[in-house]
Amino acid sequence: MSLDDSSSTKTNPNNILNQMIDGESSSTKSMKNLIAMVSQTDSTALILGETGTGKDVVAQAIHKCSKKKGPFVTVNCAAIPSELLESELFGHEKGSFTGADKQRKGRFEQSSGGSLFLDEIGDMPLPLQAKLLRAIESRTIQRVGGAEDIKINLRLICATHRDLEKKVESGEFRADLFFRINVLPINVPSLAERREDIPSLQQTLLKKMNVDKSSEPFFSPDAVTALCKHNWPGNVRELKNVIERACIIFPGKEISGTNVYENLLRLKVPTIAEEQDALWEMTSDLSGINELDDNEIISNPEDYLPHPKNYKNWFSFYDEIDLRRHLQDVEIVLIEEALDKTGNKIAAAADKLKLRRTTLIEKMKKYSISKEL
Numbered sequence: 001m002s003l004d005d006s007s008s009t010k011t012n013p014n015n016i017l018n019q020m021i022d023g024e025s026s027s028t029k030s031m032k033n034l035i036a037m038v039s040q041t042d043s044t045a046l047i048l049g050e051t052g053t054g055k056d057v058v059a060q061a062i063h064k065c066s067k068k069k070g071p072f073v074t075v076n077c078a079a080i081p082s083e084l085l086e087s088e089l090f091g092h093e094k095g096s097f098t099g100a101d102k103q104r105k106g107r108f109e110q111s112s113g114g115s116l117f118l119d120e121i122g123d124m125p126l127p128l129q130a131k132l133l134r135a136i137e138s139r140t141i142q143r144v145g146g147a148e149d150i151k152i153n154l155r156l157i158c159a160t161h162r163d164l165e166k167k168v169e170s171g172e173f174r175a176d177l178f179f180r181i182n183v184l185p186i187n188v189p190s191l192a193e194r195r196e197d198i199p200s201l202q203q204t205l206l207k208k209m210n211v212d213k214s215s216e217p218f219f220s221p222d223a224v225t226a227l228c229k230h231n232w233p234g235n236v237r238e239l240k241n242v243i244e245r246a247c248i249i250f251p252g253k254e255i256s257g258t259n260v261y262e263n264l265l266r267l268k269v270p271t272i273a274e275e276q277d278a279l280w281e282m283t284s285d286l287s288g289i290n291e292l293d294d295n296e297i298i299s300n301p302e303d304y305l306p307h308p309k310n311y312k313n314w315f316s317f318y319d320e321i322d323l324r325r326h327l328q329d330v331e332i333v334l335i336e337e338a339l340d341k342t343g344n345k346i347a348a349a350a351d352k353l354k355l356r357r358t359t360l361i362e363k364m365k366k367y368s369i370s371k372e373l
Contacts, residue, residue, distance in 0.1 A: 013039060013065040020061045021054075022204050023197030027189040031058070038184045039065035044136065046181050047159035049188030052237030055159040056119060058188055063115040068155055070114025075107050078120035086128055087144050090135075096145020108141050108152050115155040121181070122162030122173065133177045156181070191232040191239060198228045201236065205243040215251040222257035230265060230317060261316045332367050335360065344371050 013036040021032060038045050039062045047055045056074070063072045080088055087097075091106030107116060118124070124132065135141045136156065140149040158181050167173035191198070202219060209216075219227070232238055242264045246255055249263055314321060334353065342348035350360040364371070 016064050017061055020057060020064070022200045023194055024200070025189075025194040025196040027194045028197055031186065031188065034184075034186050035061050036065060038062055038186065040067075041184070042155055043183045044156045044158065044181050046183070046185045047157065047188060048164075048185055049159075049161060050190050050235055051161045052235035053188040053190055054236050055161075055188055056117070058186060059115070059117040059119075059157045059159060062157055063117075063155070066115070066155060068114050070112055070154070071110065072115050072117065073107050073111035074117045074119060076119045078123035082125040082128070085125070086131065089128075090131070090141050090143055092144035093146045096143070100145070103143075106141070106143065108135065108154070109150065111154045113153060115157055117157045117159070119159050120161070121158040122160035122164055122167060126172070126174065129174045129177050133174065133180060136177075136180055191235045195228050198239070199224050201239060202227060202243060205240050206247075209244060209247050211247050211251070215247070217246045217250040217252065218254045219246070220254055220256055223255045223260050226257040226260035229313070230260075265317055328367070331363065332369065335363060335367070335369055339369070339371065346371065 014032075017032045017035060021028065021035075035058060045059075045062055047058050049055050059074075060072060075085075075088060077085065087100075087104070087106065089106050089108060091104050091109055092100050094100060094103045118132075135152065138149075139153070140151050142149060164173055164178050164182075168175045168178050191201075202224065206216065206219075227239070227242070234241070242260075245264050250259065255264070335349070338349040338352045339346070342352065346360060346364075347357050350357045353360065355363075363369075
């Protein structure tokens, strides 16, 4: 994701979204369309996605595209200790606990007329989930130590990287709260799912580094291809770190595909500025890893379908692989997709996967895959 803080004026939602969110891949376009639709309602939005995909940017995009004129207020439910989170959200009255020497408005009141973004709601303690549910349903809150119902007028946006349905099954998340916030779910695709957007993202992130033009590194075509072929487990956040690393290690230099592999994805950033020139001299003549052809930059989404030979470059990016876990994850994704494409017909899904029906059923049991996805 890319966020443009300079645009504070509410204009056409499409213009705002194009300024805030880079990319024209099919998954990105689909997400933008959903954001535009969701922003025109006051219903609670639930943003789902892996860590680092830019869920906070999506939340801000919903707020900026909406008709809300109030502030955008953020609370990270995972970063605030549970004993302080209630006061942070709902505020407190003077004398309600030790240290409460004056009345304080919570984030709900502070976001009046605007949007309240509850990030990592999947980590919210169970007792507080009940109070949040009451606030959503009654549109009122009570400060800690208070008895007065205070009306609230805001749009609630929630986000999590957790699987809330599994947390509901395990009793770690209230089912009634889940169904209450899961009105308008928005799935943010991982960077690996929208690789076509990487060249655009790379350029935008590079501009946001605000480095002097003469010190700005240049990514050669094979370097961009190398970026596109990386799996990006850390998503856009990881890409941002790599671009920042490039500005530090290769100021004003051209970056090759080999440099991406050896210096930006694998090596640590030097902590002493004087090492930069020496590091450049040391790495500019590296060999042993075949650089990619310029025309290998992928333009067709079908080119991203995995092929066993793609794994030949695995250890150029990583030192190891949990093979059993990786293959299990691949099986789960393909089984769920086959079931989805066949309308949950097990026999038809088994045919797509070239498996016996009984084998597919055993795998579904093993991975706890429900027929009703």
